[in-house]
Each structure stands twice: as C-alpha cells, then as structure tokens.
Amino acid sequence: MFRKEMFSLAGRTGIVTGGGQGLGRAFCRAYAEMGANVVVAEINPETGAEAAGELRALGVESLFVRTDVTRREDLEAAVEAALGLAGRVDFLHNNAGITLWKEAELVPGDDWRRVWDVNLNSVFLGCQAVFPVMKRQGKGSIVNTASMSARIVNVPQRQASYNASKAGVLHLTRSLAVEWAGYGIRVNCISPGYMNGPMAGRFFDDPEIGPIWRGMTPMRRPGEPEELCGAAVLLASDASSFTTGADFAIDGGFTCV
Numbered sequence: 123m124f125r126k127e128m129f130s131l132a133g134r135t136g137i138v139t140g141g142g143q144g145l146g147r148a149f150c151r152a153y154a155e156m157g158a159n160v161v162v163a164e165i166n167p168e169t170g171a172e173a174a175g176e177l178r179a180l181g182v183e184s185l186f187v188r189t190d191v192t193r194r195e196d197l198e199a200a201v202e203a204a205l206g207l208a209g210r211v212d213f214l215h216n217n218a219g220i221t222l223w224k225e226a227e228l229v230p231g232d233d234w235r236r237v238w239d240v241n242l243n244s245v246f247l248g249c250q251a252v253f254p255v256m257k258r259q260g261k262g263s264i265v266n267t268a269s270m271s272a273r274i275v276n277v278p279q280r281q282a283s284y285n286a287s288k289a290g291v292l293h294l295t296r297s298l299a300v301e302w303a304g305y306g307i308r309v310n311c312i313s314p315g316y317m318n319g320p321m322a323g324r325f326f327d328d329p330e331i332g333p334i335w336r337g338m339t340p341m342r343r344p345g346e347p348e349e350l351c352g353a354a355v356l357l358a359s360d361a362s363s364f365t366t367g368a369d370f371a372i373d374g375g376f377t378c379v
C-alpha cells in the first residue's frame with residue numbers, strides 16, 4: 123500500500139560528493155530536510171564545513187569529510203565517516219563534477235583525463251567504496267548526477283570531454299544497476315539541464331550564449347537547484363524501491379526537442 127512515509131529519509135544516512143556548493147549543496151539540504159544524516163564529501167574545506175554546519179542546524183547529524191573524489195582512499199574515508207555516524211550507509215549521491223570548454227582538437231591529454239577522473243572515474247570509485255557496506259545491508263541507493271549532456275551535444279560551447287564523461291556516467295549507472303540488483307542496491311541518475319548556480323547560471327545572461335540556451339530550452343529559463351531535489355529524494359528513498367537503472371531528465375524539456 124502506498125504511504126507518504128515511503129518518501130521519508132528519517133534516520134537514514136547518506137553521503138553527497140561535491141556538497142559544498144551548487145547542486146550538491148541543494149541535494150544535501152533536501153536530504154537533511156527529509157530527515158537524513160549527511161556526510162558532505164567535498165574538496166573545498168570552507169564550503170564543505172559550512173554546508174555540514176548548515177545541515178546540523180536543520181536538526182540532523184552532519185560531518186564534513188575533505189574528499190577529492192579522484193582518490194579512492196578519500197571516498198573510503200567518507201564511507202567510514204558515515205558508518206561512524208550511524209553504522210550504515212543508506213545512500214550515496216555521486217555529484218561532484220567539473221566542466222571544460224575547449225575545442226576538442228585543442229584539449230591537452232591531462233585536461234581530458236582530469237575531466238574524466240572527476241566526472242566519471244570518481245563515480246566508479248565511489249560506488250566501489252560503498253558497495254561492501256550496501257551489500258552487507260542487503261540494501262542501498264546510489265544516485266549519480268549525470269547531465270543532459272550524456273545524450274545531447276551542447277552548443278555553442280565546445281565540451282567533448284564533459285559530454286563523453288557524462289555519457290559514461292549514464293551507462294555506468296545502468297551497468298551497475300544490472301550487476302548489483304541482486305544485492306538490493308539500486309543505482310539511478312539525475313540528468314539536469316542548464317541550472318542556476320556557479321557552474322552554468324551566469325551564462326543565461328551572456329549576450330552570445332544566453333539566447334541560444336534559452337531558445338533551446340522549451341521552458342525558456344534555467345532550472346533552480348531545488349527543482350532537482352524531489353527526484354533526488356524519490357531516488358534515495360523507499361518510494362522508488364522498484365526503480366533502478368533509470369535516468370531522470372530534469373531539463374525544462376531540453377532533451378525533448
């Protein structure tokens with residue numbers, strides 16, 4: 123029987139990477155608002171600590187763990203911190219990401235690898251780090267922040283490294299969903315369109331880029347980070363208990379046209 127409590131995260135414990143600002147900060151707030159304890163796994167010590175303090179003020183437990191998502195040992199430390207809070211890890215949201223705007227033919231190999239390390243390899247490492255815990259629990263939800271760029275090629279900016287890394291996140295999500303379904307571990311992703319925030323918001327006012335992005339988005343505006351959070355809560359909670367391998371496009375209709 124359907125019950126509204128299925129959306130609750132009360133007493134649950136999760137980890138959000140890149141939780142210090144932007145979309146990750148909004149996800150952290152939403153999970154805490156729904157009752158979850160949250161480990162903020164963030165590379166920036168100022169924003170990470172600030173985010174954890176903000177969540178504690180909401181009445182849940184929260185820790186900042188300085189985490190470079192490209193480093194396996196940092197992600198394992200974030201998992202240990204979550205276990206220290208409550209002895210379990212109910213959800214992991216792999217969210218940290220970076221962009222690189224440069225013509226493909228000019229992208230140095232190290233920059234290409236950096237984008238893939240932060241955006242894609244980190245997701246794999248995070249999933250591996252939390253797997254033994256979720257397997258032991260017989261239950262867990264992994265939410266990955268992919269992007270509409272997993273399916274479309276953005277213009278006018280050139281960002282092949284980003285697009286390809288996000289396509290990787292989407293298919294890694296599906297692959298792990300299939301491999302780990304038998305362990306009770308669900309793996310899904312959220313694919314935002316252009317969002318208001320430090321990464322993309324300011325370009326909506328750019329005289330060259332703004333009209334193109336607006337014109338290609340049926341809702342004619344960027345999304346607000348909070349507009350992603352209903353999906354995040356759904357995917358992290360028991361309300362989506364039969365959902366795995368799904369990609370939740372939240373892009374103002376961008377990928378429909």
Ligand SMILES: NC(=O)c1ccc[n+]([C@@H]2O[C@H](COP(=O)([O-])OP(=O)(O)OC[C@H]3O[C@@H](n4cnc5c(N)ncnc54)[C@H](O)[C@@H]3O)[C@@H](O)[C@H]2O)c1
Pocket residue numbers: 139140141142143144145146163164165166169189190191192217218219220240267268269270313314315316317318319320321322323
């Ligand atoms: N903003 C958008 O329009 C948009 C659209 C689609 C997808 N996304 C994706 O959403 C996610 C969040 O984007 P955002 O807009 O909030 O970006 P943002 O730059 O505002 O925030 C990213 C956060 O990740 C952290 N971070 C960066 N490198 C890290 C590392 N190596 N280890 C740990 N943390 C690290 C940053 O310090 C920052 O707090 C990214 O994966 C991004 O690709 C964003």
